[in-house]
Amino acid sequence: MSKIRVSTTINGDPVEYLCAAEETLLDVLRDRLGLTGSKEGCGTGDCGACSVTLDGRLVCSCLVLGAEAEGRQVRTVEGIAEGDQLHPLQRKFIEHAALQCGVCTPGFLVASKALLEKNPNPSEHEVRFWLAGNLCRCTGYDKIVRAVMSAAAEMREGR
Amino acid sequence: MRYEAPKTTKEAVALMAKAKGVAHVLAGGTDLLVRLRSGHVEPDLVVDIKRIQAMGKITPVASGIRIGGAVPSALLGEHAGLRKAWPGVVEAAKLIGSTQIQGRATVVGNLCNASPAADSVPAMVAAGAKAIIVGPKGRREIPVEDVAVAPGKTSLRKGEIVESIHLPKRPPRSGDAYLRFIPRTEMDIAVVGAGVSLTLGPDGVCRQARVALGAVAARVLLVEEAAAALIGTKVDDKALDKLAAAASAACRPIDDKRGTKEFRIKVAGVLARRAAKMALERARRGK
């Protein structure tokens, strides 16, 4: 089985890797590139813990082949903060205690960021339905929704 | 497993036609990759159609709108023209899985997966959509309800790919709607799906109607008796009752972990009725 060579951009940086045809982007991120922030919760696209954006679109990286990233822009949780500056979503998640065990948090951050980029003023209903593909077992979602809406408010004020 | 990403439809067809062993088209991958990981399918070749420009577009044409085979469902809701003409098809596409799934899953893939419970299919059937198929012997066009022949099986011949689906031009005073039943609010496979499309005359009388049901038989059902219950009426309660009864009567469901036979039969009638009412409202609002 010969490997496929892929050139892509991850969190703004050019990256090259070799992968087998059946390897997923999640496998590549975690096992080949050491980017273990994206998590495998189910492997079937039902939990959202592996969420990344691909050319700006929110997807489950467990359902994307590593080979498909060729020439595309991939963004993971590791690319949300800018240097030592946390994104408002990251700050709000901590402030609002929107994480307990934290394993679903990377997926929620990537998904919430994608939401706010599309809709800077979502209602609670819109937040909940956009995030329905991200499972959390610890929090019951209450504090997550509050954190997202709080971050949205702060971002709208341009702070 | 071999992975190919051709740049043209012609190349893709050639790859699929020539393939020895098991070959699969890869569009969104939200079904294929799941089956790949679980070992249900072991393809020798996977042909990624997302690099084919023509397949990635929603294109208004004289006779309606074409949705390319590689268009993710999320794009349907972002297309103003499609939202206006076919809100039912759009809302169906928005129900497939989650936001993440919709970022990848295509309605054409949804159709070719041939699951009886596919969310986008009843709406497309009700819309009278056609599948444009390209193969080694050229092009052909079939109604979308003829694509699936059995769960997991399509009528496509070797080497054939669905290049796009075609939605017909909308006459004035038309509306469509899709509703599904799931136990949660998102994420579940449809236990029952109902798509209704209708057109009213200037006198408010229903001139045309199509009613399609999903997840209640081995394939999506086009229920002509249910449509007949609406045609020639003003879609009043009496007509809607007849429609609901016809929908329930047409069901040939199974008992499975997602729903019982009796539940599906009952809810099919309820949803067909509600979808018809929504389609009616939209038809009345439109010009």
Place this chain on the structure above:
Amino acid sequence: MPLDNPKGQSFRLVGSRPNRPDGIDKVVGRAKFGADLSAPGMLVGKVLRSPHAHARIRKIDIKKALALAGVKAIVTRDDFKEIEGDLRDVSRNVMARDKALYDGHAVAAVAAVDAATARMALKLIKVDYEILPHVTDVEEAMKPGAPVLHADLFTQGIEPTPKKPSNVAKRHEFGHGDVAKGFAEADVVVERKFKSEAAHQGYIEPHACLASVANDGQGELWVCTQGHYAVRNVCASLLGMDVSKLRVTASEIGGGFGGKTTVFIEPVALALSRKAGKPVKVVMSREEVFRASGPTSSATVWVKIGAKKDGRITAADAVLKYQGGAFPGSPVDMGAMSAFACYDLEHVRAVGWDVVVNRPKQAAYRAPGAPISAFGVESVIDELAQKIGMDPIEVRLKNAAREGTESSYGPTYGSIGLRATIEAAKAHPHYKAPLGPNQGRGVASGFWFNFGGQTCVSLNINIDGTVALAVGTPDIGGSRASMCLMAAEELGIGYDQVRTIVADTSSLGYNDISEGSRVTFSTGMATIQAARDAVKKLCGRAAQMWGISPEAVVWENGHAKPAGANAGDFPPLSLADIAKVAANTGGPIAGHCEVNAEGAGVSFSTHLCDVEIDPETGFTRVTRYTVIQDAGKAIHPSYVEGQYQGGAVQGIGWALNEEYIYGADGKLQNAGFLDYRIPVASDLPMIDTVIVEVPNPGHPYGLRGVGETSIVPPLAAVANAVSAAAKVRMMEIPMSPPKILKAMGAAHRR
């Protein structure tokens, strides 16, 4: 340790809401969970699992698999010694011996250079099964003639012990008084039988570990677990190693809820590593998690309660039948003990039957056993209230357990907060809010014991006066923040000056598992004690530096001060001042505590739930939910609220949609998040919380465990709400739409 200030407490830091110390790592993707560690030369381990619910394993042929290029080791039952005693069942669950006892039971395991090779190798292992008849339903398993799982299982707890083996492992009984007499006094009696399906804890992180055993037999294990000391002990026993030879490090854990308090893949990974001479990483797939980790019991629960017209309960009786999977040990005993724990009763009895079936061996799930029995009891209380024509909250107030009540399970209650939670529910705006069409409201109360246990903590003063606190209980809910708060409170320093880590098994003495809602209580108590120990030592050093007697030094606001003018006129010394010269005054300064924490206070909760049903489809959603629970003292209120909300939502999921579905072939049909339906964000409203604080007399700050009680009331709270909205009593969990529609239809026809 007794409550510091029974007359009232005031805190400087405890009770505030600072950011948790491990928060940043978790929001930037730096935190390392079970599957996030790799090692050079690492192999991938995969487990071969029985596809049959019940089968004798005649032969396992690994020759072809072993010959596959890239396969470095294979283990089967032949690689694990037969173990008797306490670990017998665990060892047989980790690797099947003579029989595969459930669909998913581990039969062999492979370590190979990559996942693809490991998967191919599994396919090449030939297992010769003799398929046996199976049973997956608890009542079916109790019938004579049912397929018997264990030829050596004879029912305990009945006289005389049966001569024939069966699937009934044990009978338990709790209670006091004479229920027959009590029922004779009753004006109204309600008797119902309930059924609940099995649920899984549903943690988002699958089990994962990285094992590395060197040629000298020294082992290292990185694992997501709720109890790395317990994992060490069990793995060492199963592998025939000295405990000291195995060093276990707890990774960050992506949820446990009790499901990660035992071992599944860990001994297998260690055995593979030992055989291969290389590190081996084993990660469960989601399907494996459902099929082969530890869901909770499915059960039938019969409840009978009698009361006078004025609402006073005269007798309460229950019979619970729980299946614990393929081995004995379901939580039916805790279900029976907790069933009537909310009530002050003269005549009460609860009988529990522990049954085995061909399903995975159960593991704890948040207040194990209690939600199931509470579902039955709280539903019957609801129905009783309806029959008498009394408000369900008034019925509970009339019968609520209080200080001095002899509990249904034995001990007499000290100061408890049940009544306070019921009063708070009564006064809450939720209870008065008007209901719309097709809506219904339910109330339910619940109880959990909470536990103490063995705990060690080491509190070290750094040279700059900051503090390094090492604890041995994995942080499953934000406990590190609470420890920092308590240490800082005691030492009189800033929250930011304390850094808490979870140490590995070589760095601290034994710690019991993070379970039983024990961590904030026990590790907190140990932290407080260690801090006080450190303070004594710090005062001693200051005394030395000043040349006065240690009795003449006091600790105030983070400084050592002379006790009075007589002691001397010395300016106060901070932690930093003392630590800087520690080398000259006797060396490193630390506080320690090794304790078997006692005095855990029970906690009670009362929940309010509103639902709306679509009468044409049975679709049900929760429109409003309020959790009112006694925390004794909330150390970090945000994380206490988090426990309330998380437990409630797990209960809501179980009540409405979550269940294990087995086919007639005994195989699990819904081993994934698609068809095992946990609540998603769009299913729920905000979950309101009220923290009641009735101090626990057994803890210096009065705190009570909070992690588990919140899952006890929801099954009944939701069922009572659905019953009200549907106008028919629901007696089966989960109340999926087809069931609700059917029940409504049946009621309508009557």
